[in-house]
Amino acid sequence: MSFAPQPTDAAAIATIRILAADVVAKSNSGHPGAPMGMAPAAHILFSRFMNANPKSSKWFNRDRFVLSVLDLTCERNPCVLQYTMLHLLGYKLSMDDLKAFRQLDSLTPGHPEAGHTDGIEVTTGPLGQGFANGVGLAIGQAHLGAVYNKDGFELINNYTYVFCGDGCLMEGVSAEAASLAGHLQLGNLIVVYDDNHISIDGDTACAFTEDVGGRFVSYGWQVLQVDNGDSDLAAISDAITAARLEKSKPTIIKLKTTIGFGSKEQGTHGVHGAPLKADDIAALKTKFGFSPNEKFHVPKETYDAYAEAAKRGATSEASWNALLASYGEKYPTEHAELSRRMAGKLPEGWEKSLPVYKASDSAQASRKLSEIVLTALSPVIPDLMGGSADLTGSNLTKVKGSTDFQPSSTNLGTYAGTYIRYGVREHAMGAIANGLAAYGGIVPFVATFLNFVSYAAGAVRLSALSKAQVIWVATHDSIGLGEDGPTHQPVETNAHFRAIPNLAFWRPADGNETSAAYAVALKSTQTPSILSLSRQNLPNLEASTIELASRGGYVVHEETGEDLTIVSCGSEVSIAVEAAKKLKEQGLKTRVVSLPCWLVFDQQDLEYRLSVLRSGAPILSLEALSTLGWEKYSHEQYGLPSWGASGPYLKVYEKFGITGSNIAVVGKKVVDFYKKKGGEVVSPLIKAFTL
């Protein structure tokens, strides 16, 4: 598309710059540098290219925009730029909302939060995440386009635009994502890099002197450059056009800008640390032909210009809806399925495919049980799109007969494939999955060893914060992995993830519990899940059912007038059952409780929870990791005192006393201690108040 200058361009760009300065000054927090620098690119992109309808912000084939640019690191996310654009375009964001920037409970928090503010696609702020989310959004488009587009029916062909800065490009998570995006030849991914050479510590010369363009060429990207991003609107427009034309490579546009353009301190570190001073803002306004005293002013011509862009989007959606309708006549099956997926609904009756087990069924590793679930569900839930960080053979995540998601030129798969080879890139994998979930129509699952989910901690907490339905298949989940030793054996991991709000951390003990974990994870469209799975075989429990396990906790072995209750999860539940048997031989009645998911158990009514973890006898917890947090559900805690050890797994369990016989000894100690202590033993669930 050749660039056609408009008389309204200058005022629109000036408005963005000035509004940013006003908003930031009022909030007295945040920072106007980047929005002022990126204003021309934002204006050109949104007024000329973006295909989205502000009045229908969830239209499925809309272009996605991600603001990952963080001129100065996470502390100074210039998201005021994004809020300003959303307001000008007519999204549900008023001028009063802009004035409430960074104020409590406003629609304009310090960093953009998906699901909180209309028009925000993903939650950004932590550096590099937005960049990787963009790769996920682009994969989503490439995949659904390959699955549902037909000759004459280009239903899914949107672009994904990402604004990023030096900070994002220094982060490893963006490097991992960029390498994968190049390999996958994601032609509809367009990144605009705010190449302003400034970061919090000052000039990037102090730490970031690599040849960014050369690096992206080596990843297989198209690299374009705009030398004057401050005012050469034609060059910006031409670069975006060239990026859209390149269909077999993602594009990064190096946009040379002057941070804080227009300000007295433009191009310096001074525009980062703090809002502009009043006199500087006044001078800025005069310079751009605005009244120095008028605040939050938007010229009518600017609103009009963006109303035109909004109208373009509305028209585009209308014709797309017509196209979808005729698609429905020609391809009723695909239409029905696509419509269901766009609505975020799973197929009717998919739960019926969940594997169910009897206690007599043979013991299996829960990573294997997970493979059985995936094998059973993949045919009925095409929405499942998963992969592993180069541990496919260990995570058991590739269902037989599934196709790789690959550019066809690799001869290794096609974009219609559902299995993603993430490479050894855990952090990007987690952030890309957030992008896939945000795209819609896809339920992403990702896999690695539980211990290495920690590499992706930054992405995992954002899944939970932004309510992204991402499922982690986290295998080799304890000292049970054996020989690989303490560098690979999680200790702190479960406490870490159990402390993240809205994250369902599951540690199933057998087949039915594994099916339950998947069942709840798939129904929880607003909650990510981590499935902590064993390398070693686990026997099926007598009492386990999908229904019971789906409550997050239940009684595995009941006794009346018990002397002790052992609460456990995962591979240690069967050890607890064994201990209970041994205690029985000594005449001690021991109940056993399985607690596969704390988040879900905590959501049950108190009466149920108290029936599971009741008063009257001491409760002993058992897990082959740190005991931290188990005090919430037990009076006494048994687990790892420190790090694990390298060796055959049964010997490692033996070394740490996590065996039926030793836990029986510990259990006896607990019973004696509480008998001696006397008084009523009250359930740890009975509290003075709830948060």
Next chain:
Amino acid sequence: MSFAPQPTDAAAIATIRILAADVVAKSNSGHPGAPMGMAPAAHILFSRFMNANPKSSKWFNRDRFVLSVLDLTCERNPCVLQYTMLHLLGYKLSMDDLKAFRQLDSLTPGHPEAGHTDGIEVTTGPLGQGFANGVGLAIGQAHLGAVYNKDGFELINNYTYVFCGDGCLMEGVSAEAASLAGHLQLGNLIVVYDDNHISIDGDTACAFTEDVGGRFVSYGWQVLQVDNGDSDLAAISDAITAARLEKSKPTIIKLKTTIGFGSKEQGTHGVHGAPLKADDIAALKTKFGFSPNEKFHVPKETYDAYAEAAKRGATSEASWNALLASYGEKYPTEHAELSRRMAGKLPEGWEKSLPVYKASDSAQASRKLSEIVLTALSPVIPDLMGGSADLTGSNLTKVKGSTDFQPSSTNLGTYAGTYIRYGVREHAMGAIANGLAAYGGIVPFVATFLNFVSYAAGAVRLSALSKAQVIWVATHDSIGLGEDGPTHQPVETNAHFRAIPNLAFWRPADGNETSAAYAVALKSTQTPSILSLSRQNLPNLEASTIELASRGGYVVHEETGEDLTIVSCGSEVSIAVEAAKKLKEQGLKTRVVSLPCWLVFDQQDLEYRLSVLRSGAPILSLEALSTLGWEKYSHEQYGLPSWGASGPYLKVYEKFGITGSNIAVVGKKVVDFYKKKGGEVVSPLIKAFTL
């Protein structure tokens, strides 16, 4: 150095390959592919270049070797290669130790553990860590060399060699470290990249098709290639020689190898998954002229060849010791200081410089108090070498007048500088700090927001596992950071780090506690520390002293016959004190306990701990994050129910009821609840058993 072939080369290389196969076969775990492929490079490096003394494995100027190569990801660390080399060279590792590979409590665990096995410099296994550790080791050499070397006294000039594979190079942590190493022009860093195009998921064509060489050129590295790493010993030797000669750039040598060279399945995925079959090993032995039935055989000529290499190292150390002695005569002051640092001792009496505060001193943010400590200690402890991930102005980690650690060509500093500009590279920063600590003579500190220490979780757990004295200055440690909002406000973070063994997580409440945190962190040579610091101002407490806080927990406000004890830490302690005052007005006696470091408190004798958290009245915990784990020290817990919020920090605290007045209300509830419940209130520290 021009290559001189030796008649013993072939047998030595065959021995390494065969030994690897035998060891792995016996352990029936792990994987011989990489050691077999990397055998020629290992032989050339150790027999011709490595300057180290096996009989004195801690000699300070030794060349450092890091095995980061993980052909197949973390599951298959071919560390048998490293163990084999250590054995052949005469380190404290016998043939029986090799036979005990991956057995419980052996000296040859599944992954190399520093401090556990003689000659292992850093703990590797988790992908990318070893590569970044190598960058830290190289920085250590460059820095100490610049500080202590004099004309004619090249005391510190060792090389750092890293073997890495495709897996390591896919990880973001290595990308971050490589970009920084290029910027820093670390000429003594030499990476040998096992370019065998195989990873767990098969051919790297499925996920890793970038131009690795081009990427490293863009980072500013010298990139060399050896086309036949299987048998072209001269080319391997020439490449290492060229790498050593390039003094202003780190070097990566792309070594094309055939995985499992010599095996029937060489070059295939088959050699990864499992040990070689017996017949394959027999054929391998025959092929290389060994007896097919003899196991664990090392020809005398091979032992002799490595004895020569070991002797070269011993001679080299001897002449170095002589050089050091004459250095001592000419530069007694530098010699004394260097000797002290090499011995890992801090200067006498440094504690006297710790700032001490009175309650009347003005309130300050603990990040500012941290800056005051660093300012006071830096002149007396030159060992301190720190930096920030591009948040210097927020973390307050750069002491006035300190010089940047930079190559002088940047005109921004020199290698003698102690302040490292890490860029926005948290994960690499943590792993590089582990390398700095491993190098010796340096006490590294690193900084970012507490919430983003999570980006480095993989490196943090390895600091703790490998006993690396690394100090994290983690500022903006709660909702107290205000406007940046939930994407930046830690919630799960403290539970995560408190669950890591041997990691001292400090959350000081005021000036004296901040000094105490540094005091204990600096004395703990085997333990990393995270200092969780506030953005907002904190008043100084009446009762706080460095001595008391150094016990990890103590009574801030005492009462006899109390109705309640509130236990808290960091910025919430003063809120607890305020609540106690309000409760006093209602006639309720409330003790207040500060618990800045759980690890250190848990190390105190039970009597002391019970005097701090005693029986008799309920204990309420208060922290502005997840309450997970506080059940260990309290009966009731108050904290964040979920995520934080964006807004001015006092309003955010108000929103979540973390104010003196609301905590007084909650405290009253707790008192009433326990009065109603009746019976003795027992301290949560009284348990049936200890792990």
